[in-house]
Amino acid sequence: MNIKTAIKYLVQNKDLSEKEAQEVMFEIMTDKVTPAQFGSFITALKIKGETAFEIAGMAKAMRSVSLKIDLKQNLLDTCGTGGSGLNWFNISTACAFVISGAGIKIAKHGNKAISGKSGSADVLSELGVNISLKPEQVKRCIEDIGIGFLFAQTFHPAMKFAGPLRPQIGIPTIFNFLGPLTNPANASNQVLGVSNIDFVEKISKALEILGTKYSFVVHSESGADEIDVEGNTLVYQINQNGIKRRKTRAADFGLPEGRREHLIIDDISQSSKKIKKVLAGEGRSERINLSEDTSCRNIVIMNAAAGIISAGKANAFQEAAEIAKDSIDSGNANKKLEELIKISQELS
Structure with a gap:
């Protein structure tokens, strides 16, 4: 047609x-x-x-x-649609390092911010990662250290026609939701956040049609494209047995509720600082009155836990949350960031 x-x-x-x-x-x-x-x-x-x-x-x-990376193994992506308007720090980017620190291969797909304060490409660049690697160089990163960043502007050159026209239309369209479905490494597992409630079920069914092995699609009642540290989050679980829908909250991960206001940033630098604090292990607390650092830590643990389950390393949220905590507190997650900075600069 x-x-x-x-x-x-x-x-x-x-x-x-x-x-x-x-x-x-x-x-x-x-x-x-x-x-x-x-x-x-x-x-x-x-x-x-x-x-x-x-x-x-x-x-x-x-x-x-798209340009492609061919790695004949299971890979996981943590990527959301954005567009919530909440201006939270880059949670899915932080999660990528926590999940990688748990021994799971990550092909992190992402772009610069379109509507928010900081996109994954923006904050990774701020952290010191070279985001402009060629496909064979990103493949080397995944092979050598278990994590690589696939910059959308590099891997989707065919968007050169549609890209400039999208802002001229002035309304959200299907292109706002296609990015997370087009991982150039063909990631078999995903944690995919969707900010628009009308698209949550559609994206879940699309993932099933596309043959995902095991993925989560998440949407918070706050409108966030993350599993929320405060209140309920709608979760669609997609695997070879079909699609299951449920709601979840912090208690399901064995964690106290945090506060959304603690997650807000004004610029890329603030997002970078929050990620560094989380990966450094700051925010460990069992107190009821949680600090800003604890809210940031816990929301990363919760979303990383979904990735750990989708990769087959745990069966329940609380079990997966403990694995995520260990990745952070052992220093493994922070080590993955350091390794990606080092290898991406060496390959450039």
Whole structure:
């Protein structure tokens, strides 16, 4: 199906099949559509409402034209959609080091901030990581130290057409949600945060269609694309047995509730400092009145725990949280950050 036909379908409120969505997205990614056609297509899709099959098809097209890393082993990604407007520090980035410190291979996919204060690429650069490595260099990082960063701007050159047009449209579109589904290392396991409640189930079903081995999709009642340290979080668990939905909160991880206000940052530097404190083991406390450092530590432990379960290293949140704590308190998580800084600079 070409984009003209797809637009006609969408304005008639007809869904596209997975294959049709993939074909249209491939046209977009290979620069075979005009800006007017692009804007019409994604706006019509937005008005109709995206289906899981359309999302999966478009993600497949993006994957097909991205630069790739071929590692024949299970890899885990911690990546969210962003867009919550909460301006929290980079929790999923901190989690990547904690999970890696527990012996799990990480292919961290991410980008610079679009709407928030700090994207994963921004904060990693601030921490001293060279984020602009080529695919073979990132592969070397994963092989040698067990963690690598896949910078979206490097690995998705086909976005050069659609990228500049997205801000001109002025509304959130499907492109706000495709990034976490297009890991160039084909990560088999994910912890994927979604800030828009309307997309949580759709993204979960899309992951199932795309063949994920074991993933979590999470959405906090606060609107965060993280498992929240305060209040409830909606969790979709996707594996070969299907999709299960549940709610969770800090007590399920054996942790006291923290405070969301403790997670807020004003700039990249503040996010970097919070990550350094967490990885240095600051914030260990069993007190009821929690400090800012403890709230930051605990939310990283909770989200890392989901990754540890999805990688098959634990079966329950509380068990996984203990593994995450040990990764931090043993110094292993911080060591992974130091190793990534060192090898990424040496390879540049």
